[in-house]
Amino acid sequence: MAETITLLALFEDLEPAAEGIERLHTLGLADEQINVISGIPVMERILGRPKQHSKIPLLALAGAVGGAGLGLFFAYGTPLLFPVYVGGQGLLPVPPAIIVVTELALLGLLVFTFLGVFFESYLPAYGPLDYVPGISDGKIAVLFSCPAGERKKFVEALTASGAESVKPAEAQKL
Amino acid sequence: MAVTAKPLSGPAAGLSERDDPGEHLMLDPRPRGEMNSLVMESMHATSWRFWAVTALLVLVVAVCLVAAWGYLIANGLGVSGANRPSYWEMFLVNTVFWIGIAHAGTFVSALLRVLKVEFRRPFTRAAELMTAFALINVGLSVFMHLGRVWLFYWLIPYPNERGLWPNFHSPLAWDFLAISTYLVASTMYLILPLIPDVAMARDRSTGWRKLLYRILAVGFRGTESEWVHLKTAMNIFAFTVLPIMFTVSTIVSWDFAMASNRPGWSSSIFGPYFVVGAVHSGIGAVVMVLYVIRKTMKSMNYFIRIEHFDALGKLMLVMSILWAYFFFNDYMVPWYGGDAFAKALQKFIESGPLSWILFTVVLCNAVIPWLTLWNKKIRRFPGALFVIGLLINVGMWFERYMIIPLSLTINRMPFTWRIYVPKVEIPLTVGTIALFILLYMVASRLIPLVPVWEVQEGQMMHSLRKVGKAMATSTTEIE
Numbered sequence: 001m002a003e004t005i006t007l008l009a010l011f012e013d014l015e016p017a018a019e020g021i022e023r024l025h026t027l028g029l030a031d032e033q034i035n036v037i038s039g040i041p042v043m044e045r046i047l048g049r050p051k052q053h054s055k056i057p058l059l060a061l062a063g064a065v066g067g068a069g070l071g072l073f074f075a076y077g078t079p080l081l082f083p084v085y086v087g088g089q090g091l092l093p094v095p096p097a098i099i100v101v102t103e104l105a106l107l108g109l110l111v112f113t114f115l116g117v118f119f120e121s122y123l124p125a126y127g128p129l130d131y132v133p134g135i136s137d138g139k140i141a142v143l144f145s146c147p148a149g150e151r152k153k154f155v156e157a158l159t160a161s162g163a164e165s166v167k168p169a170e171a172q173k174l
Numbered sequence: 175m176a177v178t179a180k181p182l183s184g185p186a187a188g189l190s191e192r193d194d195p196g197e198h199l200m201l202d203p204r205p206r207g208e209m210n211s212l213v214m215e216s217m218h219a220t221s222w223r224f225w226a227v228t229a230l231l232v233l234v235v236a237v238c239l240v241a242a243w244g245y246l247i248a249n250g251l252g253v254s255g256a257n258r259p260s261y262w263e264m265f266l267v268n269t270v271f272w273i274g275i276a277h278a279g280t281f282v283s284a285l286l287r288v289l290k291v292e293f294r295r296p297f298t299r300a301a302e303l304m305t306a307f308a309l310i311n312v313g314l315s316v317f318m319h320l321g322r323v324w325l326f327y328w329l330i331p332y333p334n335e336r337g338l339w340p341n342f343h344s345p346l347a348w349d350f351l352a353i354s355t356y357l358v359a360s361t362m363y364l365i366l367p368l369i370p371d372v373a374m375a376r377d378r379s380t381g382w383r384k385l386l387y388r389i390l391a392v393g394f395r396g397t398e399s400e401w402v403h404l405k406t407a408m409n410i411f412a413f414t415v416l417p418i419m420f421t422v423s424t425i426v427s428w429d430f431a432m433a434s435n436r437p438g439w440s441s442s443i444f445g446p447y448f449v450v451g452a453v454h455s456g457i458g459a460v461v462m463v464l465y466v467i468r469k470t471m472k473s474m475n476y477f478i479r480i481e482h483f484d485a486l487g488k489l490m491l492v493m494s495i496l497w498a499y500f501f502f503n504d505y506m507v508p509w510y511g512g513d514a515f516a517k518a519l520q521k522f523i524e525s526g527p528l529s530w531i532l533f534t535v536v537l538c539n540a541v542i543p544w545l546t547l548w549n550k551k552i553r554r555f556p557g558a559l560f561v562i563g564l565l566i567n568v569g570m571w572f573e574r575y576m577i578i579p580l581s582l583t584i585n586r587m588p589f590t591w592r593i594y595v596p597k598v599e600i601p602l603t604v605g606t607i608a609l610f611i612l613l614y615m616v617a618s619r620l621i622p623l624v625p626v627w628e629v630q631e632g633q634m635m636h637s638l639r640k641v642g643k644a645m646a647t648s649t650t651e652i653e
Contacts, residue, residue, distance in 0.1 A: 041401035052402040078339035107355040114362040125393030133377035138206025
């Protein structure tokens, strides 16, 4: 199996980055072999990248269902476990249950959404990672894997499209 | 320059003052590295005044909050002014007041984000911080009101040897759920968009700051998948935190409204009345905080501009009008209803020994905003907005005072009527205000107050284009 190398190309702006990615496609790289790292969220189609999907809405829904279940337990389960009749109300009234279920459903939704961000992004990640600090200063990094023997071809193509630098990616402690 | 909207032509292109790019943050882009430097500089630059104020605040918190609360716990609620008939006192006034301040963050950050109002971008974090710290004060105020603080765990639903669950049919239990949900949600909503900015701070720091930011940044780099998940989550949060904001205020109002047949409290309008009042005071507080940030922190005048005060001033005017509508509603219905005790309460509020409170409420919440905020010159003068915001918050605090201890004074048993006089509540109130300011000052030096990535995102979306003979701002939808 041909040896591959991971390179990191740094671009100043969006247009050269988009052109660089197009050149990588022309040179035979698939979308899965390319990753873009940027200091602001860049819409996929601006750089000609495939649309990314997130499972976070599903996780949020699961959290909402879980929270609603907990709310139902508090609203109906606890009075059944230890009945205390209060102020002429029925033991299992509906309007207070709506309030309790709504609050806990919203809480469950948001907690699972929050945790989903970390779960889906594999964070926290404190080990060495491919990164350059210039990214947070506005540069766009294109991380890609190519056959080691064709490194020069890729470097020349990206340099021609405006890359500031194209170097082997160095995993560093962030 | 790195991923920046191209600088736009200046006044030489025939732009009017309104179109002048220098007026608008979104039309005045700078290189990302430069904006990062401005934000980092504002965190690091501390003058002797900062330390003097911090030291003073620590002293005030130590005396007026910690010591006074210790005195209250040691001696019981008898050292407060709480007594028949005003068993609910200034602690609950503070609770409702701080919930109002908390609404500022949610309103500015979530509602304006949902409505894609672009001027929100530079100050969403400042507002979200207000929410987090205000909710801490809400919790403290409720605990102070409890008296026997060590028994607060009775409100937590878990199987216990007492064989008792909290009564989930009570507005007080809904309160616990709503405020806890709001606190957790607001904290998470603060943390999520903070991560990329903390990652930036990590890249630019050394020493203990680098370690702190490294931990908080959780390894965030800005990969495509990280951004997609973050943005998806932020959208979900923005939409979801809004109903939580509404339910919190409404449920707190139901603590009062569901007391059956009590003069001044039994009103079905309390829910929306409290929500509107909360947002009204919250926006006033946001304006105050932005003024102080712009005045005291280095480089913040690039991010927080006159246009933001102008926009918030308009919002303040709208909320003032809305508040007046609900206030009149709440007054008019019992007035017309003719209930003897409701009318006695209104007479007490209008012409009793504490009638100056009603005067203050109407003056600060309606008269002054209506007389001033329609004027563009006043709205574009940050000092004036600060004063008006302060007066609104004073007015809203007294409005809650009117609703809680004043309304409790006049009940259906005239032999119990007695004017509430606060005692230890006064230093404790001062202590909570000092704690809020202290937490804010410390946070302003630890975390980036401006979400630079959001500002840059907005700047990328904005441009000027010629329409006829004029230059018009154009916004691109790139989401």
